[in-house]
Amino acid sequence: MRIWTIIGCTLLISAAACKKAANTAGSGGGGPTKTTGVDSTYNPVDPPLAATIGFFGDSWTARNLSLPGDTNVAPTALAVTDSLTINRDNVIVKTPPYLFGNNSNLWMGQIVTQAIDAIIQKGEADFFREFAYDVPALVLFKLVGVPDADVPKVKSWGVSRSLLTWGSLSDQEQVPHAHNMVEYWRYCQDLVRQRREHEGDDLPTDLLRDQKSGGKISDDEIAGVLYSVLFAGHETTTTLMANGVRELLAHRDNWEALIADPSLIPSAVDEVLRYAPSIVAWRRKALKDTSIAGVALPQGSNILLLLGSANRDQTVFADAQHFDVQRKDARKHLAFGYGIHTCVGQQLAKIEFTIALEELARRMPGLRLKPGQKFEFAHNSSFRVLTALHVEWKAA
Numbered sequence: 001m002r003i004w005t006i007i008g009c010t011l012l013i014s015a016a017a018c019k020k021a022a023n024t025a026g027s028g029g030g031g032p033t034k035t036t037g038v039d040s041t042y043n044p045v046d047p048p049l050a051a052t053i054g055f056f057g058d059s060w061t062a063r064n065l066s067l068p069g070d071t072n073v074a075p076t077a078l079a080v081t082d083s084l085t086i087n088r089d090n091v092i093v094k095t096p097p098y099l100f101g102n103n104s105n106l107w108m109g110q111i112v113t114q115a116i117d118a119i120i121q122k123g124e125a126d127f128f129r130e131f132a133y134d135v136p137a138l139v140l141f142k143l144v145g146v147p148d149a150d151v152p153k154v155k156s157w158g159v160s161r162s163l164l165t166w167g168s169l170s171d172q173e174q175v176p177h178a179h180n181m182v183e184y185w186r187y188c189q190d191l192v193r194q195r196r197e198h199e200g201d202d203l204p205t206d207l208l209r210d211q212k213s214g215g216k217i218s219d220d221e222i223a224g225v226l227y228s229v230l231f232a233g234h235e236t237t238t239t240l241m242a243n244g245v246r247e248l249l250a251h252r253d254n255w256e257a258l259i260a261d262p263s264l265i266p267s268a269v270d271e272v273l274r275y276a277p278s279i280v281a282w283r284r285k286a287l288k289d290t291s292i293a294g295v296a297l298p299q300g301s302n303i304l305l306l307l308g309s310a311n312r313d314q315t316v317f318a319d320a321q322h323f324d325v326q327r328k329d330a331r332k333h334l335a336f337g338y339g340i341h342t343c344v345g346q347q348l349a350k351i352e353f354t355i356a357l358e359e360l361a362r363r364m365p366g367l368r369l370k371p372g373q374k375f376e377f378a379h380n381s382s383f384r385v386l387t388a389l390h391v392e393w394k395a396a
C-alpha cells in the first residue's frame with residue numbers, strides 16, 4: 001500500500017499555493033513520503049480512498065501486469081505544452097487547421113444537433129448516457145481520425161483505463177481491463193500504420209508529416225500521443241456536460257438566465273468548470289525539497305492537488321460556494337490544471353460545451369431534472385463522474 005502526501009488546496013494551502021505546487025513539481029509517480037491529511041470545504045474525493053490509492057505511480061495502467069506476449073503495452077507519452085502545440089526536441093505540431101478552422105462550429109454543431117434530434121421526441125432521457133457520453137467522443141475521434149463505428153470500443157477502453165489508473169480494483173478485477181489496454185495500444189499503433197498508407201485530415205497524419213520532414217518522433221511516440229488524447233479528450237468533456245447540465249438545472253435561476261441571455265453561456269461554462277470540475281484531484285511529484293503553506297515536502301513526495309477544493313477557495317472567489325453564471329472571475333479556476341502540463345484540450349472542451357448549451361437552451365428550454373433521482377458518482381480518486389443524469393422536458 002502506498003501512502004500519499006495530500007494537500008487540500010482550500011484550507012491547507014490557497015489556490016495560489018496550489019499553483020505553486022503545480023509549478024514546482026513534476027507530474028510523475030514514485031516514492032511516497034508522508035501524509036498530511038485533508039481538510040477542505042469541498043473535498044468530493046473520499047479521503048481514505050485518496051490516501052491509500054497508489055495507481056499514479058509505478059503501477060499505473062497495464063504496464064506492470066504480466067500479460068504473456070503483451071509486453072509492448074506502455075506507450076511513450078510526449079510532453080505536451082502550450083495550447084495544442086506538441087513539443088519534443090525539434091518536433092512542433094501546430095494547432096491543426098481543422099480544429100479551430102472556420103467550419104469547426106459547423107461540424108461540431110451538426111454532431112450536437114443529431115444528438116438532440118435523437119432524443120427530443122421522447123420527453124425524457126438519461127442525459128449522461130444519451131447525450132454527454134457520445135458527443136465529445138464523436139468530436140474528438142473526428143479530429144484524431146477514428147471512424148464513428150469504433151466510438152463504443154474506444155470509449156469502453158477509456159473506462160478501463162480510468163478504472164486501472166484511478167479506481168480501486170482488486171488484482172483479479174484488473175486483468176480484463178489490462179487486456180483492454182493492450183487492445184487499445186495496438187489500436188493506436190494500427191491507426192498510425194493506416195495513416196502512413198492512407199493520409200487523412202487528422203492528428204496522426206499531421207504527426208507523420210512532421211516525422212517525414214525530419215521531426216524526431218517515432219511511430220510509437222505518435223501512437224503514444226493518440227493513446228493519451230483518445231482518453232484525455234472525451235471522458236472529461238462528457239463529465240463537464242453532465243455536471244454542467246445538472247448544476248444549471250439544479251440552480252434553475254441560472255438556467256433561466258441562459259435562456260433569456262445566451263451571451264452568458266461562455267461564462268456559464270467557466271462557472272461549471274469552477275464549481276463542479278470534471279477532475280477534482282490531480283497528481284504532482286516534488287522535484288526538490290520544498291514546503292507549501294507550512295507543509296514540508298521532501299524531494300520525491302507524491303502530492304495530490306485538490307483542484308475542486310481550490311476552485312472554491314474563499315480567498316480567491318467571493319461567495320465561492322455559490323453557483324452563479326454571472327460571476328465575472330470564474331475563469332480563474334484550476335479545472336484544467338496549471339503550468340507546463342496544463343490541459344491542451346481546454347479550448348476544445350469549452351467550445352463543445354458552449355455549442356451544446358446554445359442548442360439545448362434554444363431547443364429544450366423547458367429541460368428539468370427528473371425529480372426523486374439519487375445522484376451517484378463513479379468510485380475513484382480524481383474524476384467526478386456521474387453514473388446517470390435523468391432529465392425530462394415537454395416533447396413537441
Ligand code: HEM
Pocket residue numbers: 022027079080081140228229232233234236237240277278279282335336337338339340341342343344345346348349
Ligand atoms: C472538461 C474537459 C477537460 C478537463 C476538465 C481537463 C482537465 C485536465 C487536467 C486537470 C489536466 C492536467 C493538467 C496539469 O497537470 O496541470 C489535463 C491534461 C491534459 N489534457 Fe485535459 N481536460 C479536458 C479536456 C481535454 C481535451 C478535450 C483534450 C484533448 C483534445 C485534453 C487533453 C489533455 C492532455 C493531452 C493533457 C496532458 C498535458 C500534459 O501533460 O502536458 N483534455 N487535462
